[in-house]
Amino acid sequence: MRLMRKENYLIGMLNKGVLAFPLSTWVPGAGPTFKLGPDGMQHRLILTKTLEWTLNWCILQSMFDRKFCIRGDFISNPRTLKNRLMVVGLAMLLLSPFLVIFMVVYLFLRHAEQFYNHPSTASSRRWSNLAKWMFREFNEVDHLFKHRINSSVMHASEYLKQFPSPIISIIAKFISFVSGGFAAVLIIIAFLEESLLEGHIFGRNLFWYAAVFGTITAISRAAVTDEILVLDPEGAMSIVVQHTHYMPKRWRGKENTETVRIEFETLFQVSSLVPIFVLPVI
Structure with a gap:
């Protein structure tokens, strides 16, 4: 052709x-x-x-x-x-x-x-x-x-x-656990009092931190090995x-x-x- x-x-x-x-x-x-x-x-x-x-x-x-x-x-x-x-x-x-x-x-x-x-x-x-x-x-x-x-x-x-890499999976689980915990706390704060998220820490409001921790959690979970694989x-x-x-x-x-x-x-x-x-x- x-x-x-x-x-x-x-x-x-x-x-x-x-x-x-x-x-x-x-x-x-x-x-x-x-x-x-x-x-x-x-x-x-x-x-x-x-x-x-x-x-x-x-x-x-x-x-x-x-x-x-x-x-x-x-x-x-x-x-x-x-x-x-x-x-x-x-x-x-x-x-x-x-x-x-x-x-x-x-x-x-x-x-x-x-x-x-x-x-x-x-x-x-x-x-x-x-x-x-x-x-x-x-x-x-x-x-x-x-x-x-x-x-x-x-x-x-x-x-x-x-x-699967056990070491990478363990590290990813730890990062996911920590970042997911922070994200969960911010979500709870949003349910209790939404105005609190407008507060600033190190020049950033809590909305920004919620987005960052949520993204880190999603990326780290992708590296976790499926236990039933x-x-x-x-x-x-x-x-x-x-x-x-x-x-x-x-x-x-x-x-x-x-x-x-x-x-x-x-x-x-x-x-x-x-x-x-x-x-x-x-």
Whole structure:
């Protein structure tokens, strides 16, 4: 399909490991290991949103002619592409602080209503931009892919719940207990005498503290392990695979191991703005 040619090329670049770089696990946005280099360094896939924009501007928008065929000068003159990538990389480095501000405003406007009604979503995970392109199939139209990938988010969260952390759960319970207690006291005060909430402590009225403690309680409760949870990593992963259509051979039979969990988390990440600064380095 000509309409999907650019998307297909990007999917192919990931499948062939073109976007695999020697990166450490701590690098924000770094995905699963694709191969090992001659020096033993792990080459990890990475495709942040800013990197996707750069590839689109520098390569995909300029490599095709009007008939969607690859232009001859694009192949015969690689220096032009190299210079273009260097210029865009330098520009992205200079624009990184402004991009962070833009992304903060964008994320706030996009998720403000959701966070207001469901504060626990502040710590929720989502598929990374890399994961979305890895899961996408050739010639798959956008709306069908979004339906498939959105249906998998809940099941992906259920898979990660198969690896509970007792320490984090205990800390989250303590924070939830303390903040919930303060919130309950403020609610009782509101029932007894609403005007008391207009009082100020450290320059803030009690309404503000009630909102803060309520938000902290909701977020901390999301980190508490369900005591009646039945652990079945294999079953949880199988449901995820039904939607993502992604199951590497190295994962098969090892769904209950920490290695698979860690690699899975590189694709199912907590939203972060740090990867914006990674692009110029790449």
